[in-house]
Amino acid sequence: METTLSRTNSSMLQVSEFILLGFPGLHEWQHWLSLPLTLLYLLALGANLLILITIYHDTALHQPMYQFLGVLAFVDIGLATTIIPKILAIFWFDKTISLSACFTQIYAIHIFMGMESGIFLCMAVDRYVAICCPLCYPTTVTKAFVIKFTLSMILRNGLLTIPVPVLAAQRHYCSKNKIDHCLCSNLGVTSLACDSITINKFYQLFLAWFMFGSDMGLVFTSYVFIIRSVLKLKSAEATSKALSTCSSHIILILFFYTAIVVVSVTHLARRKFPLIPVFLNVLHSLIPPALNPMVYALRTQELRVGFQKLFG
Template sequence: MSTSLKAFNSTKFQVSEFILMGFPGIHSWQHWLSLPLALLYLSALGANILILITIYQDPSLKQPMYLFLGILSVVDMGLATTIMPKILAIFWFDAKVISLPECFAQIYAIHCFVGMESGIFLCMAFDRYVEICYPLRYSSIITNSLIFKATLFMVLRNDLFVISVPVLAAQRNYCSRNEIDHCLCSNLGVTSLACDDRRPNSIDQLILAWLGMGSDLGLIILSYTLILRSTLSTCSSHFILILFFYTVVVVISITHFAETKTTLIPVLLNVMHNIVPPSLNPIVYVLRTRELRKSFQKVFCWGLQKK
């Protein structure tokens, strides 16, 4: 008996799969949320695809601001697709089981896309800063080469920067409960099930948040502070989306550290943080950017007339 128990305890993963329970406290009727979430997901995909088509079709939109917007659209679709198919599968097909590798892969993908979105927000803020504060030097500073290098840097930075998150999560010992009171694999939500010390994961999460997204937010605030007087009217929508994006990250982090029991609010905020920006970004930028709005109308009105 003692020999078998010793062998059991020496196994790295006693748990071979996790069960995503969905939204805590509303399990009995959470399937009703599937329709609005599915519509939100489809609108995010559709709107971002339309923006990409518009930018591709209209030569006048081959400008840095719109290229960054196109990159943001790709990141938005990736972020939404990382979580929504699994969430809808839970609601529609009761597919709550997720293997450990799949769960850790989702943790990695979420952190990558969130970090990339933060980086693109920073690039867009820097683009606005240069155009408004140094208009005569704008074309020589913001070049296609700079856009490519900045995008590549953001991708590599986040791909490498957040790899410690799933690696540390995989090193924990999961030997008892495997039910996650969430509809996605969040880092701290998963590691809260570990039987051993999860403080390294919490510390790593905090350091990454401050070094990565914290530095991005600080530089974004600096950029907008420098151009606040002349650009508040044209950049207010962008700033509001950024404020929502980072505020939810801060709230989620605080609630994870403060709460010992998973509650509905942080879980719901976590899901909304990954699906609301991808849905609203296209609407805000199309409605508030005159050139993009005109090109959008020209491209798709022309397509309808041709049919």
């Protein structure tokens, strides 16, 4: 009877913190990864701040396309800052994280990733109107349009992602508290729960299909119409100019959504190869913030001119 009672009491215990172990299989020397991660983080931070400052100071860049790019730079800074400082702290100082901080990180990651996808959709709509309906562009894509679209993305992602940390916080964590990951991922945390997580898995799947799936579908549909309109242009110069304005956007969109698909697929094989999905998950949260401003800076003449003006 005492044994049964002790088991009951132990099952009713609630853990007060989680332990983030870092990269699976690399625990002994993973602190050496802090150097490249720090360099990537500083690159992402500096490049995106440079984009924001350039767009703010150069009045020629006060156009919807670059205003959306400024919002994307702000989102990239938020995404990288949500993840990398905590990973570095895990490597060098303290591997523990409180339940509230873990659930907050889950929410922040979801909202920033959703915002990145949403801004890509806004930019695709901007290019669609500019190329397919050029006469309507000045009256359709205005400053009010940018503000409304951005606010709608903030509201959509802010509200739809609230149930993710709320449902995770409602689970009962009674025994296991070690997470073989560098960050608090929703399924990584809820897999430690002692009760059923069916509703968590269902809502995560719903969110992936409704948010990222719909954004991806609309983005690629927009570019189908854009490419079709571009191919109808009789002037080779006009075709080249239209494609050049979209090329940087297409590169980043393909990388972003391809990475999401790859991370999702590798997550299914996590039991056999635990390191791969964790490593890709971290890179997917860090590479886009560092890559986005460089691609736009290299392929957009107006931004290069803005940099030259900024540096005198």
